[in-house]
Amino acid sequence: xxxxxPNEINVLGLSSNNGKSDxxxxxxxxxxLRFMERGRTNYLRLLGADxxxxxxxxxxxxxxxxxxxxxxxxxxxxxxxxDDLLDVVTRPLEVRGASITLHxxxxxxxxxxxxxxxxxxxxxxxxxxxxxRALRVAMKADxx
Amino acid sequence: xxASLNGEIRDGRHHMRLRVYLEDxxxxxxxxxxxxLRFMERGRTNYLRLLGTNxxxxxxxxxxxxxxxxxxxxxxxxxxxxxxxxxxxxxxxTVPEEVKGASITLFxxxxxGTDLLVTAxxxxxxxxxxxxxxxxRALRLAMQADK
Numbered sequence: 543x544x545x546x547x548p549n550e551i552n553v554l555g556l557s558s559n560n561g562k563s564d565x566x567x568x569x570x571x572x573x574x575l576r577f578m579e580r581g582r583t584n585y586l587r588l589l590g591a592d593x594x595x596x597x598x599x600x601x602x603x604x605x606x607x608x609x610x611x612x613x614x615x616x617x618x619x620x621x622x623x624x625d626d627l628l629d630v631v632t633r634p635l636e637v638r639g640a641s642i643t644l645h646x647x648x649x650x651x652x653x654x655x656x657x658x659x660x661x662x663x664x665x666x667x668x669x670x671x672x673x674x675r676a677l678r679v680a681m682k683a684d685x686x
Numbered sequence: 687x688x689a690s691l692n693g694e695i696r697d698g699r700h701h702m703r704l705r706v707y708l709e710d711x712x713x714x715x716x717x718x719x720x721x722x723l724r725f726m727e728r729g730r731t732n733y734l735r736l737l738g739t740n741x742x743x744x745x746x747x748x749x750x751x752x753x754x755x756x757x758x759x760x761x762x763x764x765x766x767x768x769x770x771x772x773x774x775x776x777x778x779x780t781v782p783e784e785v786k787g788a789s790i791t792l793f794x795x796x797x798x799g800t801d802l803l804v805t806a807x808x809x810x811x812x813x814x815x816x817x818x819x820x821x822x823r824a825l826r827l828a829m830q831a832d833k
Contacts, residue, residue, distance in 0.1 A: 571723065571759045575723060579720075616764075
């Protein structure tokens with residue numbers, strides 16, 4: 543289940559006790575960014591799980607690497623509510639030498655709630671670096 | 687005291703200062719990207735609050751035109767230029783960019799001194815009774831006066 547739907551998010555678990563939804567029961571806009579980061583993290587995790595060598599290679603080329611968000615464009619189309627079960631869909635849009643643009647959607651069933659383009663850069667040792675080849679190749683293979 | 691809490695409007699721009707606390711940061715004590723959205727919402731809220739206190743009747747009139755009104759974010763375009771870290775004192779600057787009948791676009795900046803850290807263009811719409819509504823004239827005029 544976890545492997546098949548790694549990005550499924552239960553808003554109840556996120557919102558009821560943690561102040562993640564406001565008094566109206568609507569999800570606070572900044573929390574969608576948390577949901578999307580989980581989507582990106584799990585996407586990377588699965589790329590790594592699919593290709594064990596990938597993260598080892600990235601780690602060798604750029605020790606202590608991380609992705610940082612450089613720019614986002616967000617369209618909030620409809621609100622999500624407490625108890626909603628949401629899907630976060632993440633796919634690479636543009637894979638370049640030092641940055642990747644991902645397209646992300648948050649859906650409730652067939653209903654699109656939010657659309658985003660997220661540009662992330664690869665950072666290691668506090669500085670922007672070229673993205674290791676293995677990671678680029680893995681993402682390019684996923685591009686539509 | 688209240689003035690410093692709410693920030694202030696100077697030359698049509700709302701300025702608000704805040705300090706970065708541990709809860710705003712990630713594992714590396716760098717401000718988590720979603721935290722900037724919370725900072726900017728504070729800026730927008732205090733800007734509206736100041737518009738309301740500067741013109742007492744404004745919010746009352748808005749309340750009459752659109753009971754239980756609230757602003758919701760429709761779209762954002764954000765550039766993260768530099769990072770902020772724990773204990774930084776940041777300034778959030780908010781200025782109306784485009785004031786239309788049913789939506790307002792605000793331009794916002796997060797700065798540390800002269801360093802520009804984050805810029806954002808934020809389009810908000812007014813909803814009342816669960817539906818998008820025209821923005822009350824008094825509010826539109828108050829923001830247009832700031833442009």
